[in-house]
Amino acid sequence: MPQRIKKAVIPVAGLGTRSLPFSKCIPKEMLPVLETPAIQFIVEECTAAGIEQVILVTSKAKTAIEDHFDLNVSLDSWLKTRGKTALAEKMERLGRLCEVISVRQKEPLGLGHAILCARPILGNEPFVVCLGDEIFPPWTQRPPILTQLVEAFETQKASLVGVVQVERSESRSYGIINIGQATLSDRPVKILSTIEKPAPEKAPSHWAIIGRYVFAPEILDELARVKAGTGGEIQLTDGMDKLAAKGALFALKAEGSRYDMGNPFYFVKAQIDAALRRPEIAPQIQAYLESLCR
Numbered sequence: 001m002p003q004r005i006k007k008a009v010i011p012v013a014g015l016g017t018r019s020l021p022f023s024k025c026i027p028k029e030m031l032p033v034l035e036t037p038a039i040q041f042i043v044e045e046c047t048a049a050g051i052e053q054v055i056l057v058t059s060k061a062k063t064a065i066e067d068h069f070d071l072n073v074s075l076d077s078w079l080k081t082r083g084k085t086a087l088a089e090k091m092e093r094l095g096r097l098c099e100v101i102s103v104r105q106k107e108p109l110g111l112g113h114a115i116l117c118a119r120p121i122l123g124n125e126p127f128v129v130c131l132g133d134e135i136f137p138p139w140t141q142r143p144p145i146l147t148q149l150v151e152a153f154e155t156q157k158a159s160l161v162g163v164v165q166v167e168r169s170e171s172r173s174y175g176i177i178n179i180g181q182a183t184l185s186d187r188p189v190k191i192l193s194t195i196e197k198p199a200p201e202k203a204p205s206h207w208a209i210i211g212r213y214v215f216a217p218e219i220l221d222e223l224a225r226v227k228a229g230t231g232g233e234i235q236l237t238d239g240m241d242k243l244a245a246k247g248a249l250f251a252l253k254a255e256g257s258r259y260d261m262g263n264p265f266y267f268v269k270a271q272i273d274a275a276l277r278r279p280e281i282a283p284q285i286q287a288y289l290e291s292l293c294r
Helices: 038-048 063-068 073-081 085-095 111-117 145-156 168-173 218-225 236-245 264-275 282-292
Strands: 007-011 053-058 099-104 127-130 159-165 175-178 193-196 207-215 249-253
Touching: 007 038, 007 111, 038 063, 038 127, 038 145, 053 063, 053 111, 073 085, 111 218, 111 236, 127 145, 145 159, 145 207, 145 249, 159 236, 168 207, 175 236, 193 236, 207 218, 207 236, 218 236, 236 249, 264 282
Parallel strands: 007 053, 007 127, 053 099, 159 249
Antiparallel strands: 127 207, 159 207, 175 193, 175 207
């Protein structure tokens, strides 16, 4: 039987250039949906999937993320003295979500390198990887893709990635998988190869890798052998391609709500979708949206 997955790696060391000027001083992972930062959605998604330890791969300017998941006794006490007991309890639960630790990625040497920075903590265990600019809020009707991937790992006994269908013209923005003549439905499908951000005419399919992965520990050995590319970066897709060549990488179709927080359209859409699920403001939002359509 495979080991139960207890650890998650969330690379948050990037500069967040798509979110400038907001991300000049504030980590892009702190971009909020209403009052909830994106990174909180991700950590809550991890805990819902059974993760007990979250490893943040950070850089110099990202301490706000660590602070967000720390206990703040003085704040909790202040809220309680003002009669804001429910809010104080909410803040305390946030500080006790799971064990959150961090390691530094001292140079921006690629996603594969970021994951290798967590290797001393991961040991020889399977783990999940969640990218910090994609969120899958809990208002979808299906279980979040991370939960589905963790459950699939228990039976598949191999590394898996979440994928979505995109227009071929969007292929330059994603890692694209090659699954040959196979069809993706609700079951994992073997990946034959991966290619990072191909030109549309070179994309082997319409299926794009999203920011949710479950890896057997062998991915760490493959990444350690990857030759650095442009800018000295070690690409995760290069290590994944090695797994695919051995028949040890599978794709699972992601469904439900997904928001790329670095994309202005999806950022705004997330605010609207979240607001429409809040009884205290949903009627006002609905009325305002209807007024725009008159």
